[in-house]
Amino acid sequence: MKLYYSPFACSLADHIALEEAGASFEREAVDLETKRTASGRDFRTVSAKGYVPALVLDSGETLTENVAVLDWIASQYPAVAVAGPLGRTRVLEVLSYISSEIHRSFKPMWHPGRDDEKAGARATLAAQFELIAHGLKTDYLFGDRPSVADCYLYVMLLWAARFHVPVPASLNALRNRMDARPAVRVAMTDEGLL
Template sequence: MKLYYSPLACSLADHIALLEAGAAFDRERVDLKTKRTETGGDFSLVTPKGYVPALVLDDGEVLTENIAILDWLATQYPALGISGNLGRTRVLEALAFISTEVHRSFKPLWHASTDIQKAKAKVTISSLLNEQSDALAGDYLFGPAPSVADFYLFVMLLWAERFEVDIPAPLLAMRDRMTRRPAVQAALLQEGLISLRERGRASSA
């Protein structure tokens, strides 16, 4: 498999999931402005959508969209999902909420917008994060172990921190727990989001 990603983009969730699963995969960074990969390739030949994530499977099939990729990973690696008759449905429900509500609400903060639009976006995101905080069923969304939905939510929490959005205390604690996980530290290091020194501090915290 090969993951095409861009640092701190939502593809970080897939990167973490692959590492958590212990999957064998390659990774290649994409410049989302030029649509060129780090090896000089044309990313539009991988997917005409032109954005990450894109996961190329061993048989050459290409998966795009975070919900689809994370669902596929949870299907292939059951430890990344939750059990029970409604397990997969509940994970999809959480992924859909994070994608269509939380993720989408960050758009004014990532792109040129007025101060009023940005302020409204922050209020909306904070409200949505409060809903997610209320949904925690323990350390993570579904209990003591994280699922692919938690990995996606973790990226949204990093974005919230970047744009100084208010984060409820339970999600701050969840973010810190997630940051200490070896797979998360490895993904952040590989994407250039933390240094080796920062990784060591996080491990000892």
């Protein structure tokens, strides 16, 4: 299988999850402005959406969208899944919130815009991170080891640091725990972020 990613984009969550799972996979960077892969291919022939992540399975099928890709990874690799009768549902619940609320709220930060829009986004994000932190009772979202949801949350926490969004101390501690994980270090190194 092959993961198409762009450094520091949300696809970093999928990269980390695959590393954390011990999966064997290829990776190829995508320039999101030119829509070209590192090998020179038109990325839109991989994913018509033109944005990452895209995970091409060994069957040749392509998965896109972080929630779908991370759910597939968790379904194939129990090391990054959450067990129990509601495990998958709870992970999807958190992934959906991260995707539809937190990730979306960062949009003004990535584009030139008015300072008041960015200040409003920071306030919204701070409240969203507080909500996530309120449910954090262990080292990670669902126990003593990270799941695919922690991988996505970690990327959002990196973005929060980049854009000076305040986050609760418990989420800073989670980010520090993730920083120290070998899988995170490998993915970050692969993407040129370390």
